[in-house]
Amino acid sequence: MSEEERRRPFGLWYEPPESERWDLTPRPASDSMVTLSEIIDITGSNLLGNVHGGTLMKMVDNAGGLAAIKHCRGPVVTVAMDEMTFMEPVFVGELVTVSAMVNDTGRTSMEVGVRVDAENPRTGRRVHTSSAYLVYVALDREGKPRPVPPVEVENEEQQQRQREAKLRREARLARKEAIVRARAAGGET
Numbered sequence: 003m004s005e006e007e008r009r010r011p012f013g014l015w016y017e018p019p020e021s022e023r024w025d026l027t028p029r030p031a032s033d034s035m036v037t038l039s040e041i042i043d044i045t046g047s048n049l050l051g052n053v054h055g056g057t058l059m060k061m062v063d064n065a066g067g068l069a070a071i072k073h074c075r076g077p078v079v080t081v082a083m084d085e086m087t088f089m090e091p092v093f094v095g096e097l098v099t100v101s102a103m104v105n106d107t108g109r110t111s112m113e114v115g116v117r118v119d120a121e122n123p124r125t126g127r128r129v130h131t132s133s134a135y136l137v138y139v140a141l142d143r144e145g146k147p148r149p150v151p152p153v154e155v156e157n158e159e160q161q162q163r164q165r166e167a168k169l170r171r172e173a174r175l176a177r178k179e180a181i182v183r184a185r186a187a188g189g190e191t
């Protein structure tokens with residue numbers, strides 16, 4: 003691999019390969035694993051020293067998007083982010099670690115599970131602060147959804163994540179359909 007290729011994984015103006023070249027061989031879930039760590043400074047927080055929820059959400063989307071890109075080996079867009087709760091505050095100066103992995107795939111979409119942990123580097127106290135599930139869609143050269151390889155689960159934990167991802171997928175699509183139906187009916191229930 004040339005230095006140029008290494009520096010720019012997608013090139014400055016990335017052109018995804020032609021559709022007949024998609025490699026749809028199942029890929030192990032662990033191949034998509036991503037861990038991002040960052041010490042949060044004052045620009046990412048409010049005047050109390052609490053880190054903004056949006057700062058963490060951006061890190062979550064970055065890590066989730068990277069996991070999806072690693073799985074499908076091409077560009078993706080975020081299509082949905084499930085409810086994200088903040089169970090513990092994160093403070094300026096803490097080390098935030100965001101871990102992401104593809105849980106399951108549809109035809110063109112991938113559900114990624116993301117977990118956020120915060121560690122006080124002075125005391126060593128580490129807390130699980132948030133979890134979120136995001137859906138990404140892989141795009142082809144025209145920016146249209148394109149097929150992605152299935153995920154290959156390697157252990158019981160991943161099997162459980164895949165089962166639960168399928169339930170969430172059904173719920174998301176059912177909700178989307180219900181809204182479309184309700185709008186078509188002009189608000190009648």
Ligand SMILES: CC(C)(COP(=O)(O)OP(=O)(O)OC[C@H]1O[C@@H](n2cnc3c(N)ncnc32)[C@H](O)[C@@H]1OP(=O)(O)O)[C@@H](O)C(=O)NCCC(=O)NCCS
Binds near residue numbers: 110174
């Ligand atoms: C993502 C996008 C290309 C999908 O377009 P679309 O016309 O809905 O395409 P499709 O109906 O073929 O759906 C594509 C996939 O998205 C999934 N999807 C669509 N709406 C969804 C929703 N609300 N929740 C979860 N998944 C959804 C579909 O199930 C399908 O996945 P599958 O092939 O695995 O079943 C389009 O909605 C888009 O461009 N959105 C904006 C994305 C963006 O800018 N994100 C922020 C910056 S990255």
